[in-house]
Amino acid sequence: MRIITLHVDGLEQAVKNGLYQWLSSADVDVVAIQNLKAKEYQLSDDVLYPEGFNAYFFDAAEDNYSGVAILTRDVPKAIMTGLAHAEWDMQGRFIQADFDHVSVASVLFPTIDEHNTLEDKLEFQQVFLEHLQKTRRKRREFIFCGNFEAAHKTVDIQDWKNAQDTPGFMPEERAWFDQIFGPVEFTDAFREANFGENQFTWWPDEESQRRDQSGWRIDYQICTPGVRQYVVEARIEKAPQFGKHAAVMIEYEFDEEI
Template sequence: MKLISWNVNGLRAAVRKGFVDTFNDFNSDIFALQEIKLSEGQLDLKLDGYEMFYNYAERKGYSGTAVFTREKPLNVTYGMGIEEHDSEGRIINLEYDDFYFITCYTPNSKRKLERLEYRMVWEDDFRNYLNNLNGKKPIILCGDLNVAHREIDLANPKTNRKSAGFTDEERNKFTELLNAGYVDTFRHFYPEQPEEYSWWSNFANSRERNIGWRIDYFVVSNGITKDLKDAKIHQSVMGSDHCPVELLLK
């Protein structure tokens, strides 16, 4: 089974940049998107053979997620059931026989860390949400989780210690998540592989110079590790300031 996750930084813009060709080239079983920046009815996208699910933010042109799947889910839910968190379209959960597939676009703490306090609340509530699901069946979580967990996960760790996405607080919350019974699949296969990033700033030719951050993930329940085949970061795929990430299951 091939799973893809991609923060497209605006799905309409991505479509103009060749998204459909990229989507078809991947030929995935499930394809998850973050930051679609859509309202209902703004895009008429047809993908043969796929069921399509969207979670739109209430605010226009902001946030939002989508999942396109070949396999019909048993059930689909949106958000984590907490009003404080569920107006921005950040979570879609597809339930299957053997697992939950969840895509998430984690809130950014912003440049002056003005949203860091809220982010800490989100992290605790989201971890509890995942743990409740994981008590029923394993989970596969993907998305832009807006944190570079380790120093190896960004090009300039020393100068970014107090930057959104690399604060001690955010990194510690990701550690708490993993310690609760989950695996960062890319680091499972490539624990010390450097210069593997999934997002680059639009400034100073950061992508060409590979001055990036790894903030897009597939995270799975510990019990699924035996079924993992490989994890990939597709740095050469253009169309967004992020690149797609992939998980292969046996």
Template sequence: MLPFPLRVTSLNLNGVRSAAGKGVDEWLREHARPDVLCVQELKALDADMTPALRTLGGLPGAAFQYAQKAGYSGVGLYWKHEPDEVRIGFGHDEFDAEGRYVEAIYKQPGGGRLSIVSAYFPSGSSSEERQDAKFRFLADFYEHLCALKSAGDVLLCGDINIAHKEIDLKNWKGNLKNSGFLPEERAWMTRLLEEAGYVDVFRQLDPAPDRYTWWSNRGQARAKNVGWRIDYHLATPAIAAQAKPRSAWIYTEQRFSDHAPLTIDYA
């Protein structure tokens, strides 16, 4: 059983070794202090993972899915409380080979269960082929999320690589034809929230503009806060209802990668 209250942090590391060199472990231990940490873009293989990298934030347990391609993708999930079951991959050979999914399952009182997922959605910005792959992923992953929800409660954290609405990126007019803000991608998010019944927990807690989690390395995008909100906590309604008011925290004071950590407390 997973005890509450629960603090959950999600961060695209853009390389776990790089982020560690920039002080992410110290920040997690001293300031964030999460009970669960979901990370994306490890850009590492099992042989690269030192004991320190396997215990980020002082969390004693972890599971990883590595990409078959060295220096690419990969996800991890760290925990304070041992899950009842861990699943590596979501059963799709093409995308499991890219290292995009780790799930920790906790049995809850009364026979229920809670799945906490760290996921890294594909980007389609590099080519038409990758955008086509992203659409294949979205189609298959939607069905997976529906099945997951039918089995119990879900909290999915990760880099979704989609800005849902105009409020979720600074220069929305200039990105209407770009991957990450395409009509088809935004419609997928709308369908997930309105038909599948998931909740965008951050936006539930914070309706304000200019809340971003990723900035291009070009120009002065981060300094000028010309960013995108593409990192999410997506939860089933019962879990979303436990999110504490004013607890959503995008940490920008230090730079560990081109993304910022997103932390939310659940009562």
């Protein structure tokens, strides 16, 4: 099962720039997309119906803001939207596809902007932590994909010494990762198969992306313990570009159909 997660700067524009053509040639099974910047009814048929995929969307209430989607080759058994938290669900931040034995979700953490403060972002971390804790009590496996808007370790950010007081790398944000990869027992799937340095998924500007400088790894796939052993490949796809984020591709080689 090959899964890609990708934060775009607007889905309509990404599709115009060749996103769906690239996905068709990537031999991918599930695609988690974040930051649609459009409501489903505003999307053209070319975006709503990608060839070879079933597409599902969860909008933000506000125009030109947030939103997540998930594309699947196989028809899922169920689609779940939202985290049962009205404030965050109005921002369209979570969608999940359930298959026989595993669920795959697309999640978009809030950035600090005119909509959300650092305190809001930390609140979302807590809400999502509680959601992860609930999933550990269920009899299925989970893979959560998306832009987590924070880097965990010093290896995940180019200039970490000067970023320790910067949102996205603050101690309280990094402590959240310590919780989910520690007591909650989730796994950073990318690091199960890729231990390389300079593995970044986001750059502040296009110029730094070309130079491979000022990079951050803030796009993740995290999975429950039962999935960990099936991670066989993980890489970051810097090209083609559909915004300031690169796609993260991870392949899971399950023993049986999911």
